[in-house]
Amino acid sequence: EAQVTQNPRYLITVTGKKLTVTCSQNMNHEYMSWYRQDPGLGLRQIYYSMNVEVTDKGDVPEGYKVSRKEKRNFPLILESPSPNQTSLYFCASSLSQNYGYTFGSGTRLTVV
Amino acid sequence: ILNVEQSPQSLHVQEGDSTNFTCSFPSSNFYALHWYRWETAKSPEALFVMTLNGDEKKKGRISATLNTKEGYSYLYIKGSQPEDSATYLCAPSGGKLIFGQGTELSVKP
Numbered sequence: 001e002a003q004v005t006q007n008p009r010y011l012i013t014v015t016g017k018k019l020t021v022t023c024s025q026n027m028n029h030e031y032m033s034w035y036r037q038d039p040g041l042g043l044r045q046i047y048y049s050m051n052v053e054v055t056d057k058g059d060v061p062e063g064y065k066v067s068r069k070e071k072r073n074f075p076l077i078l079e080s081p082s083p084n085q086t087s088l089y090f091c092a093s094s095l096s097q098n099y100g101y102t103f104g105s106g107t108r109l110t111v112v
Numbered sequence: 113i114l115n116v117e118q119s120p121q122s123l124h125v126q127e128g129d130s131t132n133f134t135c136s137f138p139s140s141n142f143y144a145l146h147w148y149r150w151e152t153a154k155s156p157e158a159l160f161v162m163t164l165n166g167d168e169k170k171k172g173r174i175s176a177t178l179n180t181k182e183g184y185s186y187l188y189i190k191g192s193q194p195e196d197s198a199t200y201l202c203a204p205s206g207g208k209l210i211f212g213q214g215t216e217l218s219v220k221p
Contacts, residue, residue: 043211
């Protein structure tokens with residue numbers, strides 16, 4: 001089944017403890033992207049990647065890192081999580097800008 | 113940052129009503145315009161991607177039009193059904209894909 005898989009679905013962690021949210025797609029998509037969704041603020045782009053080893057900042061990149069070493073994976077890294085990073089995170093992928101994005105199921109992160 | 117405006121913010125209609133929403137975006141640096149449907153507790157789902165001025169796309173009772181010169185797109189739903197209740201998001205892309213705040217549609221039986 002063609003899909004974007006995010007893990008974990010839910011995570012509660014403490015301030016400052018490094019974490020990684022994984023994202024993997026099995027559709028050979030070039031484009032991958034991370035979004036966070038907060039009440040009243042909609043979906044905001046964190047980072048995106050147009051191909052392997054090509055990444056760029058979205059609108060809210062502070063406090064996040066990404067890497068794209070292989071086409072299928074696009075992990076989101078929080079080196080030192082803070083409570084203001086508590087949010088619902090979505091990974092998405094697409095063949096190109098002319099195609100719709102397929103979204104993962106989301107990761108609900110709570111930083112205490 | 114692209115300034116994407118969607119209106120109205122929310123809409124309540126009766127089953128069978130037809131409705132439409134607007135997405136406004138800067139016409140410069142335009143590449144494509146995406147529409148997504150986002151049901152509560154699920155992930156956004158792509159409806160349409162349009163690239164050319166004057167493009168019209170249709171999927172069942174839902175259709176969309178695009179005007180790139182003036183920077184707007186309309187989404188139409190004909191004969192709304194309760195299962196159409198969702199938030200409808202538009203997103204222009206030019207490298208990045210920037211989402212509007214969405215229009216929340218509620219269809220009452």
